[in-house]
Amino acid sequence: MSQKPSIPKGTRDFLPSDVAKRSYLFSVIRSVYEKHGFLPIETPSFELSSTLMGKYGDEGDRLIFRILNSGDKMKKADLQALDAGNLPKFASSLSEKALRYDLTVPFARFVAQHQNDITFPFKRYQIQAVWRADRPQHGRYQEFYQCDGDSIGSDSLLNEVEFIQIIDSVLTQLAIPAFTIKINNRKILSGIAEVCGEAHHLIAITVALDKMDKIGSAGVITELESKGLSQGAIDKISPLFSLKGKPEEQLDLMEKYLSNSVVGLKGIDELRYVFETITAIGVQEAKIEFDVTLARGLNYYTGAIFEVKVDNVNMGSICGGGRYDDLTATFGLSGVSGVGISFGADRIYDVLEELNLFPKNVSLSLSVLFVNLGHKESLVSMQLAKELRSNGIDCEVYPSAVKLQKQLKYANDRGCAWVVIIGEEELQNQQLSLKNMESGEQLKFAITNFISEFSKL
RNA sequence: GAGGUUGUAGCUCAGUUGGUUAGAGCGUCGGUUUGUGGUACCGAAGGUCGCGGGUUCGAGACCCGUCUCCCUCCCCA
Numbered sequence: 001m002s003q004k005p006s007i008p009k010g011t012r013d014f015l016p017s018d019v020a021k022r023s024y025l026f027s028v029i030r031s032v033y034e035k036h037g038f039l040p041i042e043t044p045s046f047e048l049s050s051t052l053m054g055k056y057g058d059e060g061d062r063l064i065f066r067i068l069n070s071g072d073k074m075k076k077a078d079l080q081a082l083d084a085g086n087l088p089k090f091a092s093s094l095s096e097k098a099l100r101y102d103l104t105v106p107f108a109r110f111v112a113q114h115q116n117d118i119t120f121p122f123k124r125y126q127i128q129a130v131w132r133a134d135r136p137q138h139g140r141y142q143e144f145y146q147c148d149g150d151s152i153g154s155d156s157l158l159n160e161v162e163f164i165q166i167i168d169s170v171l172t173q174l175a176i177p178a179f180t181i182k183i184n185n186r187k188i189l190s191g192i193a194e195v196c197g198e199a200h201h202l203i204a205i206t207v208a209l210d211k212m213d214k215i216g217s218a219g220v221i222t223e224l225e226s227k228g229l230s231q232g233a234i235d236k237i238s239p240l241f242s243l244k245g246k247p248e249e250q251l252d253l254m255e256k257y258l259s260n261s262v263v264g265l266k267g268i269d270e271l272r273y274v275f276e277t278i279t280a281i282g283v284q285e286a287k288i289e290f291d292v293t294l295a296r297g298l299n300y301y302t303g304a305i306f307e308v309k310v311d312n313v314n315m316g317s318i319c320g321g322g323r324y325d326d327l328t329a330t331f332g333l334s335g336v337s338g339v340g341i342s343f344g345a346d347r348i349y350d351v352l353e354e355l356n357l358f359p360k361n362v363s364l365s366l367s368v369l370f371v372n373l374g375h376k377e378s379l380v381s382m383q384l385a386k387e388l389r390s391n392g393i394d395c396e397v398y399p400s401a402v403k404l405q406k407q408l409k410y411a412n413d414r415g416c417a418w419v420v421i422i423g424e425e426e427l428q429n430q431q432l433s434l435k436n437m438e439s440g441e442q443l444k445f446a447i448t449n450f451i452s453e454f455s456k457l
Numbered sequence: 458g459a460g461g462u463u464g465u466a467g468c469u470c471a472g473u474u475g476g477u478u479a480g481a482g483c484g485u486c487g488g489u490u491u492g493u494g495g496u497a498c499c500g501a502a503g504g505u506c507g508c509g510g511g512u513u514c515g516a517g518a519c520c521c522g523u524c525u526c527c528c529u530c531c532c533c534a
Binding site: 057059063135136137138139146296315317342343344347348373405406408419423435442 | 492493494526527528531533534
């Protein structure tokens with residue numbers, strides 16, 4: 001009985017050509033991080049449930065893949081909780097581990113755990129898979145790679161500026177034609193909630209504002225009403241919908257708007273510094289905008305927040321991040337501020353594919369194939385192949401002496417540039433034939449000086 | 458988690474109001490006389506029609522369930 005081959009929803013296989021393109025993408029990101037002095041770390045695919053649960057809000061918790069206890073640990077099942085209808089508690093009793101949902105929370109755990117082994121400010125990058133039990137959609141997978149960079153242990157706003165530079169460098173290097181880095185600050189959002197007297201509705205306000213570009217101002221107002229905001233507060237918020245102009249001008253307006261909020265003004269100061277600094281230094285291709293409607297769901301952000309969109313492409317944000325002041329506190333290390341970003345490698349991949357931006361030469365091809373025409377002949381080929389490899393040239397010997405036609409077809413399918421033919425006739429004359437697979441031309445060389453002749457081609 | 462949609466050979470799809478042995482193109486494999494690929498010609502293999510149940514004399518077509526694809530919401534990379 002054969003089984004129909006299939007993989008779980010939201011996952012993918014990668015063919016050799018896919019892997020080649022992905023390695024290219026990762027290498028660009030890696031090299032930019034390293035140029036900025038970031039150090040690589042890796043953390044396990046799964047963490048203790050207690051490390052992850054409760055860090056991403058209720059929605060996030062729901063999307064965490066949990067790992068069922070195995071063996072005798074199944075006996076720990078809390079049947080009383082099941083009887084009482086307390087499903088979350090029952091589920092927790094069945095699962096002590098979970099697949100990582102992002103790279104930031106494991107990083108916070110890592111920093112607290114290894115605080116004596118690292119030097120602050122600590123700048124790390126991490127390129128690994130994460131898993132979310134989300135419903136798959138365009139640009140949305142259950143297994144995907146994030147490429148995080150975080151700088152922890154420094155509250156200097158120069159870190160924020162550096163991340164803008166990093167985003168700019170990566171996306172410019174990938175030749176993405178037009179992209180926008182949107183920036184906001186959680187303190188400004190807090191200030192807005194404060195000045196309209198709805199500080200306890202902060203989450204509702206930010207979530208509603210975040211939907212601005214999707215549902216429009218009327219939709220946002222409807223949403224705010226449904227969350228129970230007063231008419232006065234809504235009237236106070238609605239002027240923000242039409243905020244326009246350069247970042248500096250918008251910040252001036254927001255400064256007046258938030259004049260009664262200490263925290264709000266702090267947010268304005270921070271952003272103004274970031275904008276002024278990055279303007280002074282300059283960027284390559286990035287457009288940088290202040291967007292008061294940018295909220296971002298993850299509830300651990302406390303300062304600047306970033307989101308990056310590729311212009312004119314139907315794809316969610318390809319990069320996001322922000323500053324978090326006390327994420328390590330839950331792991332026993334308090335007073336350490338951090339800021340970080342995360343590139344969504346799979347979404348960037350999809351964008352590069354859609355815009356046809358992958359360089360032609362990333363595909364993997366074979367340089368030389370030695371055709372196999374018999375045992376004695378193949379021994380000579382194996383010897384030559386060994387020497388070619390030590391000269392840095394990739395090559396292989398066809399494993400069996402099947403029809404030449406078949407072997408040439410194989411060379412063709414592999415995108416092979418050269419084929420070496422050593423048969424009975426060549427062997428007798430101590431020669432070999434070198435075939436150029438593109439032109440079809442064939443040259444003869446003495447076996448003894450093939451290596452030196454080939455490297456001249 | 459809510460709603461909609463899709464599912465036929467390895468891939469892209471046909472398959473007419475339910476009616477004999479389910480088709481095409483591409484791909485794969487083999488051949489077109491001995492050691493020359495990418496083109497051409499000839500031929501072959503490959504499908505319990507996503508899975509399970511039901512209606513019917515008869516189901517790839519209809520009904521129910523389930524899984525999956527894609528999409529909207531939620532949320533997010």
